Amino acid sequence: MECNRKHHLILLVTILFLMGGCGSGTTSDSYPSKPLTYFVPWAPGGMTDMTSRMMAAALQNEIGQPVNVVNRTGGGGVVGHLALAKAKADGYALGAVTVEITMLPHMGLTDLSYEDYHMLALQINNAAAVTVRKDAPWNDVPALLEYVKNHPGELQASGTARGGVWDLARIGMLSEANLEPQDMPWVPSQGSAPAMQELIAEGVDVVTASLSEVDAMRQSGLVKVLGVMSEERLSAFPDVPTLKEQGIDWSIGGWVAVGVPADTPPEVIANLESAISAAAQSKAYTDALEQAGSTIQFLTGESLQTFVQNQHITNGKLLTKAGIAK
Amino acid sequence: MMEFFTWQSLLALVLGALYGSLFGAIPGLTATLAVALFIPVAFFLDPIVALPAIISISAVAIYAGDVGSIVAKIPGTPASAAYLEELSRVAKRKGPFYGLGLCAMSSATGGIIGTLLLIALATTMASIAKNFSSFEYFWIAILGLTAGVFATGGSTLKAVVSLLLGILFSTVGIDPTLGFPRFEFGQPDLLSGLNYIVAMIGLFGFSEVLEHVYRRAKGTDALSVSDDSPGRMFFSLPWIPIIKRKWMVLRSSLLGVLVGFLPGAGADIGSWVSSSVEKMTHRSEGDAEDEVIVIAGTSSNNAAVASAWVPSLALGLPGDTITAIVLGVFLMKGITPGPLLFEQQPELIWSLYLTFLLANLIMLPVFGYLTARMASWLIRIPLDILLSAIAGVCVVGAYVINNSSFDILIMTFMGIIAFGLRRGGFPLAQVVLGMVLGPILEQNFMVSAIKSRWDIMSFFDRPIALVLMALTIVIIMVGIRTQRLRKSTD
Numbered sequence: 001m002e003c004n005r006k007h008h009l010i011l012l013v014t015i016l017f018l019m020g021g022c023g024s025g026t027t028s029d030s031y032p033s034k035p036l037t038y039f040v041p042w043a044p045g046g047m048t049d050m051t052s053r054m055m056a057a058a059l060q061n062e063i064g065q066p067v068n069v070v071n072r073t074g075g076g077g078v079v080g081h082l083a084l085a086k087a088k089a090d091g092y093a094l095g096a097v098t099v100e101i102t103m104l105p106h107m108g109l110t111d112l113s114y115e116d117y118h119m120l121a122l123q124i125n126n127a128a129a130v131t132v133r134k135d136a137p138w139n140d141v142p143a144l145l146e147y148v149k150n151h152p153g154e155l156q157a158s159g160t161a162r163g164g165v166w167d168l169a170r171i172g173m174l175s176e177a178n179l180e181p182q183d184m185p186w187v188p189s190q191g192s193a194p195a196m197q198e199l200i201a202e203g204v205d206v207v208t209a210s211l212s213e214v215d216a217m218r219q220s221g222l223v224k225v226l227g228v229m230s231e232e233r234l235s236a237f238p239d240v241p242t243l244k245e246q247g248i249d250w251s252i253g254g255w256v257a258v259g260v261p262a263d264t265p266p267e268v269i270a271n272l273e274s275a276i277s278a279a280a281q282s283k284a285y286t287d288a289l290e291q292a293g294s295t296i297q298f299l300t301g302e303s304l305q306t307f308v309q310n311q312h313i314t315n316g317k318l319l320t321k322a323g324i325a326k
Numbered sequence: 327m328m329e330f331f332t333w334q335s336l337l338a339l340v341l342g343a344l345y346g347s348l349f350g351a352i353p354g355l356t357a358t359l360a361v362a363l364f365i366p367v368a369f370f371l372d373p374i375v376a377l378p379a380i381i382s383i384s385a386v387a388i389y390a391g392d393v394g395s396i397v398a399k400i401p402g403t404p405a406s407a408a409y410l411e412e413l414s415r416v417a418k419r420k421g422p423f424y425g426l427g428l429c430a431m432s433s434a435t436g437g438i439i440g441t442l443l444l445i446a447l448a449t450t451m452a453s454i455a456k457n458f459s460s461f462e463y464f465w466i467a468i469l470g471l472t473a474g475v476f477a478t479g480g481s482t483l484k485a486v487v488s489l490l491l492g493i494l495f496s497t498v499g500i501d502p503t504l505g506f507p508r509f510e511f512g513q514p515d516l517l518s519g520l521n522y523i524v525a526m527i528g529l530f531g532f533s534e535v536l537e538h539v540y541r542r543a544k545g546t547d548a549l550s551v552s553d554d555s556p557g558r559m560f561f562s563l564p565w566i567p568i569i570k571r572k573w574m575v576l577r578s579s580l581l582g583v584l585v586g587f588l589p590g591a592g593a594d595i596g597s598w599v600s601s602s603v604e605k606m607t608h609r610s611e612g613d614a615e616d617e618v619i620v621i622a623g624t625s626s627n628n629a630a631v632a633s634a635w636v637p638s639l640a641l642g643l644p645g646d647t648i649t650a651i652v653l654g655v656f657l658m659k660g661i662t663p664g665p666l667l668f669e670q671q672p673e674l675i676w677s678l679y680l681t682f683l684l685a686n687l688i689m690l691p692v693f694g695y696l697t698a699r700m701a702s703w704l705i706r707i708p709l710d711i712l713l714s715a716i717a718g719v720c721v722v723g724a725y726v727i728n729n730s731s732f733d734i735l736i737m738t739f740m741g742i743i744a745f746g747l748r749r750g751g752f753p754l755a756q757v758v759l760g761m762v763l764g765p766i767l768e769q770n771f772m773v774s775a776i777k778s779r780w781d782i783m784s785f786f787d788r789p790i791a792l793v794l795m796a797l798t799i800v801i802i803m804v805g806i807r808t809q810r811l812r813k814s815t816d
Contacts, residue, residue, distance in 0.1 A: 044362030050654060070729045071362075074518015075500050075507075082514050109500070109507065110514070156777060162505050187777050188503040190769060193644055200641070203459035203777055216642030216653060220664025222456075284370070292654060 039095030041080020091268030108326030127230035212293030350390025430694030436625030437686035452640030477602030492760020528740025586630025
């Protein structure tokens with residue numbers, strides 16, 4: 001009997017809990033009335049994932065509903081971007097849209113493009129950097145490029161897959177200095193970490209990944225950074241000169257934005273935009289991103305649309321130049 | 327150093343172990359995923375709290391992967407696939423407490439040896455790791471595959487077939503170097519390739535269900551639960567074989583450490599190489615041999631967990647996803663990795679070492695025992711119900727890895743393939759090994775070839791690469807000799 005009574009008690013508590021759960025779901029019919037799903041097209045632990053999780057956490061505080069991060073990885077970003085584009089456009093699906101969305105369509109890998117999303121906000125834009133081994137003979141980018149000019153094809157660069165954003169950084173830099181892409185060929189890698197391993201093991205000579213990705217090894221004294229491909233010096237790295245200062249007018253970065261499927265209703269978009277703007281102001285959010293070495297570039301609305309369109313055009317040109325575009 | 331042992335950090339250690347043991351025991355939920363889900367929390371915590379939690383999550387979750395091997399015959403990690411058959415035989419004969427006790431005690435021993443080696447050799451290991459380029463990785467992958475061929479009690483030829491099948495599966499999706507889609511049949515879901523954890527769930531778990539459905543009439547082979555006290559079976563009895571083979575434990579842990587500190591290669595290869603070395607060198611049959619292989623595999627994969635931290639700490643180069651996350655925590659807290667870290671922040675390094683020791687000495691056995699209790703309760707469930715639960719766990723486990731319902735189809739497909747392979751007597755674990763090492767082999771071959779402009783001789787130019795090649799040849803020669811000896815004694 002004792003046992004039975006205990007069971008009843010458990011049952012009662014369970015029912016109460018369930019009723020409580022139903023209550024919160026039905027009483028508020030205004031958006032958002034249920035948890036949101038936040039798609040991330042890259043693996044847990046990477047820069048996009050970290051940035052997105054920070055946004056999800058800050059957004060959760062703003063809208064008072066859980067924001068669940070879901071990693072849909074693979075296919076060079078195709079899988080996750082596709083998942084967001086095909087998600088139900090009811091405002092409960094949002095996600096990270098990354099620089100790859102302006103590259104993948106040119107490469108014939110997917111029919112997706114930036115037009116499949118409504119971009120809500122740009123979160124970060126991490127500039128590429130030119131990294132060499134500590135004992136390398138060059139101390140600035142012109143010296144490196146001069147060497148490449150006199151010894152075409154001798155040095156090799158790496159940082160990500162072929163046609164990835166850091167590959168574009170290389171092609172753009174070379175073309176700005178009137179050099180051909182094959183003058184410093186690309187060795188494809190699975191990301192910046194394996195590329196850095198190759199660099200210190202003397203497998204490649206230059207890495208063009210972002211400054212935040214190479215910073216750990218820069219601080220450990222194994223590599224040096226010759227320049228950063230941003231418009232101005234980064235506030236977190238005031239001692240690293242830009243390529244512009246060194247006479248090479250070229251800048252490029254890997255960026256992460258947050259977007260929703262294109263057909264999401266305008267009133268929901270307005271709602272989300274204001275919540276995201278507020279979330280992006282929170283100190284916990286900005287501190288976390290800056291400490292991770294990211295450069296915050298917050299853009300919304302028209303300026304964001306223009307930014308993404310320009311990226312689509314520039315990256316298309318670079319990919320064509322490299323012979324990667326289809 | 328004292329600041330590390332506040333009640334917050336000890337609590338973090340305990341909660342991390344609890345979380346890790348629950349997570350690791352469920353097929354599909356891996357140690358990496360456990361740590362990844364912990365990131366948003368970790369970034370807001372003090373490193374003094376976040377790091378112990380991460381260490382104890384990873385140490386306990388990797389052991390807890392063996393719980394799945396015993397209950398559902400689904401290995402938690404590719405590393406535990408290396409000794410799955412042996413472990414389930416041991417558990418069948420002596421009960422789950424003994425089986426898991428053997429895993430927990432040798433994991434703890436391996437973990438402690440790994441930590442001690444880390445203390446003694448961290449900077450030396452870092453300077454070796456620094457010299458690893460794609461050529462060395464290529465040979466490491468070859469070494470791992472060779473070990474896989476001989477890590478079977480049965481036919482070497484069948485092991486080769488299984489390995490090749492695994493490598494074939496690993497070629498699905500966008501090719502890792504040049505970005506061409508392969509075998510994707512117009513399916514965007516296939517662009518990302520076949521996930522080896524999904525495959526593992528299907529190959530082992532789902533095919534086990536199919537197998538039982540097929541063999542229905544022939545009765546069941548439920549695990550026996552021994553009458554002996556579970557505590558004794560878990561905590562003390564496993565020490566008998568471990569102490570008897572102390573040199574072998576040391577050797578396997580050393581191997582785990584050696585392979586584990588290489589960025590990206592990790593625990594899986596260590597566990598496979600150790601088990602296959604023992605399979606080749608041991609003449610003893612039955613009981614004793616099974617136990618030896620379990621001890622070798624588990625001690626070496628937990629030894630690798632500790633040494634995987636070396637490249638992150640000393641070079642700022644993450645070895646796997648877990649250490650990548652750890653590196654992120656370091657940088658956010660303004661801790662600079664690198665050789666200087668060992669000189670400038672000895673208290674941090676020593677606290678890390680001590681946390682590793684504590685996690686292995688106390689957390690792993692205690693929470694290991696709790697998960698073993700859970701396992702022994704699970705296997706007492708009538709087989710019919712257990713099997714339907716396993717089928718359910720397979721579906722859910724396959725889904726959660728990538729939140730993709732397509733993966734459930736892949737899992738089912740793998741289950742059916744495995745059912746066929748079992749009929750032909752082909753080993754399943756080798757398929758997983760092929761899927762894990764296939765991409766490493768391909769990428770590093772391609773990168774090396776592109777780098778050297780297709781000069782094949784460059785694969786034999788570098789000293790470490792030559793050492794690895796020599797080791798591969800030794801394994802092949804010893805393996806063939808053992809095969810001959812086995813045949814002649816039959």
